[in-house]
Amino acid sequence: MRRPQLLESSVDLGETVMKVGFIGAGRMATTIGRHLIGAGHEIVLSSSRGPEALAEIVGELGPAASAGSRQDAAECDVVILATNWADAPDALKDIDWSGRILVDGTNPHMGEQPDISAAGVAKSVAALGGRTSSEIVAAMAPGARLVKSISNMPMAWIQDFSPQKPKTVLFVSGDDRDAKALVVELINSTGLVALDLGSLADGGAMQQLGGPLSAVELHFVRRIVR
DSSP states (O other): OOOOBOOOOSOOOTTOOOEEEEEBOSHHHHHHHHHHHHTTOEEEEEOTTOGGGGHHHHHHHOTTEEEEOHHHHHTSSEEEEOSOGGGHHHHHTTOOOTTOEEEEOOOOOOSSSOOOSHHHHHHHHHTTTTSOHHHHHHHHSTTOEEEEESTTSOGGGGOOOSTTOOOBEEEEEESOHHHHHHHHHHHHHTTOEEEEEESTTHHHHHHSTTSTTTTOOOBOOOOOOO
């Protein structure tokens, strides 16, 4: 397993406006969406309740946000899966994921209500059968260029949307280097900081529910150049 590192992205967004689709419209989608909008990007929210149910949320987020279907969200430059674990199979089905960049933002809580006790977390991790949750998501979305990120901390920790926000670290893992580089650049463009943990299997295990970096809040201070 390689050391975590601040990835020097081969992608430079510059003034490029990215369109990011969210499958799910809960707190993760609205929180990350606000950070993206603040960086000049556009977002599309989708929900099982349909676009009409998101009118109020979209209105609060402003003109850079819109509501659409799951398919609309899936056609964006980057797609973020921001549903509950139990809803992931239905959220991903009937979409051609071939070549699409999909960010897995789920946490694999097995019950309807997340049990974050030690016993509850152990039960949820055991139910994965030795795989990481992102490897399971990858099987649900064949052909997707999957990146694991965003879900390592409560969204309550990143509610500062100002330019002076803390440089909170979001972990990133994946096997597709180009897809991961784009996600890293997208995160960094918001003022948050991406930390690359390596592969989907190794890095995903470190940041997922029950992993050693799950629910750990880190702030980037400085880089020592050698």
